[in-house]
Amino acid sequence: MNDIDVLVVGAGPSGSTAAKLLGEAGVRALVLEKAEVFPREKPCGGGLSARMLTRFPYVKDVLAEIGTNPIRRVYLESPDGTGVTWEQDDPIMYLIRRWEFDAALFRRAQAVAQVELGVTVRALRVLPDGVEVEATDGRTFRAKMVIGCDSANSVIARHSGLRVGDIRSEYAVDMMEETPVARLQAARPDTVSLFLTLTKTFGYGYIFPKTDHCNLGFGCKLNYYLEELRGRGKEHHAAWVEEMKQKGFVTGETQKDSYKAFPIPVGGPLAKTYTGRVLLAGDAGGFVNAFTAEGIFYAMSSGALAAEAAIAAIQAGDFSEGQLKSYERVWKAEIGGDLEHSVDIQRRLFNDSGRIDQIVRAAARDQDLLRLLIGYSMGAVRYEELRNYMAASALPKWVMSKITSVFRFGSKGTAATSGV
Structure with missing residues (x-):
């Protein structure tokens, strides 16, 4: 079609991560970003869970380039005013300004991939031999496939038919x-x-x-x-x-x-995050923790996995839905459990303030439960570890029966008969 293998739409954490990996693998990638300059403004809480440095070791260098506040102390307050505080020796999260963090990631992508700034995408067309993306200024960009990393209001998600219905x-x-x-x-x-x-x-x-x-x-x-x-x-x-x-x-x-x-x-990943010649990552695919609203870690993880799936498709010369289905398998294996459980917990927990009060009051009496609850909220503790502790807790059974109901799920996120 032309000399571009992959269009990456959006240069936030998911797009820059994908472009960096594609470029380093020798893939001809072109990043389309609506901002005209970087750094660009980006409203966001700006909290990075400490696991980010394990998943992406180069983020340590990124944090050294920008203003970073390592956080070791967390205060949590329930609707009835009950407050608990957790403190630890190692950072549990890092606070950054998104405009600085995103710019540092973008510099790494720009070093290995082509970039077009000031491109606002308004349409996607999937053709028999590739994809065509149209910008609001009339320009068109063509490639063999596209990775949509274009935010919660993703044009790529809507025009590919992957996001439908009332939001x-x-x-x-x-x-x-x-x-x-x-x-x-x-x-x-x-x-x-x-x-x-x-x-x-x-x-x-x-x-x-x-x-x-x-x-x-x-x-x-x-x-x-x-x-x-x-x-x-x-x-x-x-x-x-x-x-x-x-x-x-x-x-x-x-x-x-x-x-x-x-x-x-906060509804969890879309029912489907791939189709022929199209992958979605970051907010475009719904990769946000529905309980904590954490998105940066999941954006970068899904961006990296989308890049790997695109590299495999290029090597195979196959951009079909059947080939790209591997993307969904790998993201479900790595982050799918976290995201699935987060939706269940959000729907159960945030429909009943009494449940939140009970959990926080129980944590105030049990330091191990507090550690696990804060750790889960910060992405440092797995759901299964918190659930298993609660099931075996020595707290009064009537208390645990109330709060365990929020975390009572089977292996696929459905209610389990036997037993954020």
Whole structure:
């Protein structure tokens, strides 16, 4: 078709990771990115779980290039105000500013792959001998296949037919600001504070202290946002900041110009993340933990696995659906369990504030449960480890029966008869 093997649409963590691996493997990749320059603004909490450095060792060098706050202390508060704190010697997560982190990943991709900035994609066509992507300025780009890494509102996902239906129940909205510490400060710059604020719907608040900025936000389901907060998001956020000030978690003033709202897919990976000549990674494929809203680790993991599947397709000269199905097998093996369980837990846990209260109160009495609960929330503990501990816990059975019901799943994420 032309001299491009793979189009990578989007240069965020998933796209840059995919492009880096493709370029290093000698694949002719072209990255299409709507931003006209890097660094570019990117609203996000900016929390990296410590496992990132194990999965992607080069991220250690990335963190050395940018402002990074290693976090060893986590505060968790339930809807009834019960608070617990976990502290450990090694970092449990790293707080970064996304515009810096993404730019560092992009530099690595740009070193080995072609890049076109300022390209906003509006259409995808899958042809018998390749794919064609059309930009809003009329340009077209052709290749043998495409990896869609173009955010929660992915054009590639929709035009390939992989995302269909109503998204209201599958998305959350994060309302946040990232403000210089000269204006807004966390009372404990060494602590991530998480507030499970559920009253009528899925909701959470957070304070992420960066090296020179304070990131503070509140998230809720998209359907609740549209029904209750549409047009009032900025005012709701300001009220949330004021509440945090009154409780002593922050000082200073909200900076209204820093307010941003953005969608997060929390319905789990799409039912299908591949089709002929098309793969989806990152938010485009729904690769976000539905319980913690963590996305960067899963974006990079899915981007890496998509690149490996594309390399295999090029080597085989086969871009069919049957060939690309291997992508879904490998991501399910590596991160599928995490994501599947996160959806189940979110749906059970965030429909009942009493369940959250019971879990946090139980953790306040049991340090091992607290360690596992915080570790699971930060991506440092596997679901199975938390579930097995809860099943064998010495806490009173009536307490454990209440909270274990949230984590009571079989091997495929369905309710188990025998037994975030």
